[in-house]
Amino acid sequence: MEKEKENFEKDFLSFLNEGGLVWGPSPEIYGGLAGFYVYGPVGKLLKNKVENSIRRVFNIHGFRELECPMVVPDIVWKASGHLDTFKDRVIKCSKCNSVFRADKLIQEKYDVPADGFSDEKLLDFIKEKKIKCPTCDGALEGKINSQSLKMKTTVAGQDAALRPETATVTYLSYPRTYNYFKKKLPFGVFQIGKAFRNEISPRQHVLRGREFTQAEGQIFVDPQEKNNWQKYDEIKNESLPFWDYKSQESESAVKSISVAEALKKGFIKSQAYGWCIWLAYTHFKSLGIPAEKIRLRQHHPDEKAFYADDAWDIEIKLNLYGWFEVCGVHDRTDYDLKQHSKFSGKDLVAERENGEKFVPHIL
Ligand SMILES: [Zn+2]
Structure with missing residues (x-):
């Protein structure tokens, strides 16, 4: 394979x-x-x-x-x-000194969203799966460093x-x-x-x-208007493949539900935000990407960028590289x-x- x-x-x-x-x-x-x-x-x-x-x-x-x-x-x-936080978590090969992004090493091989992992979880996963240096097959060091x-x-x-x-x-x-x-x-x-x-x-x-x-x-x-969104009524019954972080944790499948239902379930917090997700999703679909190869993946609370109150990614399933983030929809608040x-x-x-x-x- x-x-x-x-x-x-x-x-x-x-x-x-x-x-x-x-x-x-x-x-x-x-x-x-x-x-x-x-x-x-x-x-x-x-x-x-x-x-x-x-x-x-x-x-x-x-x-x-x-x-x-x-x-x-x-x-x-x-x-x-960004100056203080825009960093990648990297791991070094103890043999050839090559440096790799720890989360991507895992993601490329196992197709799990490792960017949400803590440093400790990254190391545990690498150890458990015995992931080696992709360049020389040498052992990776037992620590994560950050690089700007x-x-x-x-x-x-x-x-x-x-x-x-x-x-x-x-x-x-x-x-x-x-x-x-x-x-x-x-x-x-x-x-x-x-x-x-x-x-x-x-x-x-x-x-x-x-x-x-x-x-x-x-x-x-206006934050007071986020749940009084004019265009919401036009799209609230549209079904989208929402995959909230709890379903990811329990490894449940992606379910298509309406934007209104997602709001009711608390997957998303506002009408305006739901509209943004709908806009991004329908655009990718209109580019010709098959519906079964698009999903909306919610960030785990630990994974969210420092500025985001809520964050969902649009991911597309690629033949070569598995599920891949193509778009992020964020509520950056004030x-x-x-x-x-x-x-x-x-x-x-x-x-x-x-x-x-x-x-x-x-x-
Ligand atoms: Zn190496």
């Missing part, structure tokens, strides 16, 4: 090369730097098509597009929390970084976007652009590159605007009709 998969991967990658889809790692004539790829003529056309379909969907729903810088001063990442994903640079004597995600940068123009939308919430903006992560060991081709394109939409909403307000000294608030001021939530 392993052999069969390897051959399939080889055939597939040579198809990507010869068909003019994706070339690399780039620059190939210099031996290539892992995690960087060239989209060839056909690949670029296909990528444009996907990006434009995302653009169209966001626009239909009233989101407006922004383009923000990719180079961002460190103060922003300090405020957002930040891609550093210096501009005008200031420390800066290439953005590890597009989202944070979108929030920084909040006073401008709030004005642009005539100080009326909710409003949505989106970005399609590059993000950079200094991955320790890029693998799985473009799926885990060091430079990649992200598309993200952000809705700014975390980001509060943090950036604290660090910048600027008021990042909105006003209700009665003159009450509040910090908007971001979905």
